[in-house]
Amino acid sequence: EKPVVVIVGRPNVGKSTLFNRLVGERAAIVEAEPGVTRDRIYREAEWSGREFLLVDTGGVVAAPEGAIEAGIRRQVAQALEKADLALFVVDAGTGLMPEDRVVADLLRRAGKPVLLVANKVDRFDPPPALGEFYALGMGEPLPVSAAQGLNTGDLLDAIVARL
Ligand code: GDP
Ligand code: MG
Numbered sequence: 001e002k003p004v005v006v007i008v009g010r011p012n013v014g015k016s017t018l019f020n021r022l023v024g025e026r027a028a029i030v031e032a033e034p035g036v037t038r039d040r041i042y043r044e045a046e047w048s049g050r051e052f053l054l055v056d057t058g059g060v061v062a063a064p065e066g067a068i069e070a071g072i073r074r075q076v077a078q079a080l081e082k083a084d085l086a087l088f089v090v091d092a093g094t095g096l097m098p099e100d101r102v103v104a105d106l107l108r109r110a111g112k113p114v115l116l117v118a119n120k121v122d123r124f125d126p127p128p129a130l131g132e133f134y135a136l137g138m139g140e141p142l143p144v145s146a147a148q149g150l151n152t153g154d155l156l157d158a159i160v161a162r163l
Contacts, residue, residue, distance in 0.1 A: 002044070003163045006055045006079045008107070009089035010099035014119040018089060018146035019043070019056035022156065047156040052163055055079060076103060080110040085162050087155075088138055093120040096132045104136040113162055116141045117155060122148055 007015045023043040041056040057079045080086060086107055090100050107114050116136065121128045121143035133141040142158060144151045 003052045003084040004055060004082050005045075005052050005085045005087060005159060005163075006057065006083040007087045007089060008057055008076045008079060009103055010097060011058070013089045013091040014146045015089050016041075016056050016058060018087070018117070018119060018144070018152075019054060021146045021149055021152050023054055047160050050160040050163055052084075052159070055083070073102065073106060076106045077110065080107070080112055083110075083112050085159065086110070086112050086114045087117050087159070088114050088136075089117045089119050090133055090136075090141065091120050092118040092128055092130060092141075092143065096135060100133075100136060104138060107138070114138050115155075115158055115162065118143045119146050121145050121150065124150065 007019055009015050019041065023045050025043075043054050045052055045054045057075055088103060088107055090096070116133060116138040118128065118130050118133060118141035121130075122145045124143070128143050130141045130143060142151070142155055144155050146152065
């Protein structure tokens with residue numbers, strides 16, 4: 001069947017915005033506030049003649065401190081079970097956050113191929129400073145702006161190259 005590409009990351013990094021951008025429609029709900037329960041959303045996507053299933057994840061339940069981490073952990077683990085490739089989205093605007101390390105640990109444990117995506121790079125001049133994301137041990141971050149559609153063609157190239 002079609003390869004499965006799962007978008008993961010802590011809340012509010014722009015996963016749903018990226019999902020919508022990559023499938024070319026507003027299928028996922030974009031929330032200004034993190035902590036809203038959402039189901040996983042699936043859409044077929046195609047690039048350079050390669051078809052794949054793209055999966056958005058969210059569903060981190062608003063909860064007392066500490067429980068958010070557990071929510072991320074559970075959902076990412078479930079989504080990754082059927083994944084052929086994970087898009088690990090981080091926020092270039094906020095920089096590296098502790099929850100990013102939680103997601104990175106889960107991805108390492110799942111043992112699936114990962115593409116690190118630095119979202120919210122809304123301008124490339126001057127070049128974005130993404131050096132801190134190397135600390136995640138997920139290789140070179142690929143800068144995009146999901147909201148503005150910047151560099152998302154390069155991201156799609158990188159996705160299909162790994163499938
Ligand atoms: P999710 O929780 O990871 O699914 O994040 P959302 O897609 O719901 O986006 C969270 C917030 O980030 C929303 O206010 C989006 O409009 C904003 N956002 C998403 N992508 C970008 C981007 O490329 N640039 C900027 N500046 N904001 C973005
Ligand atoms: Mg979302």
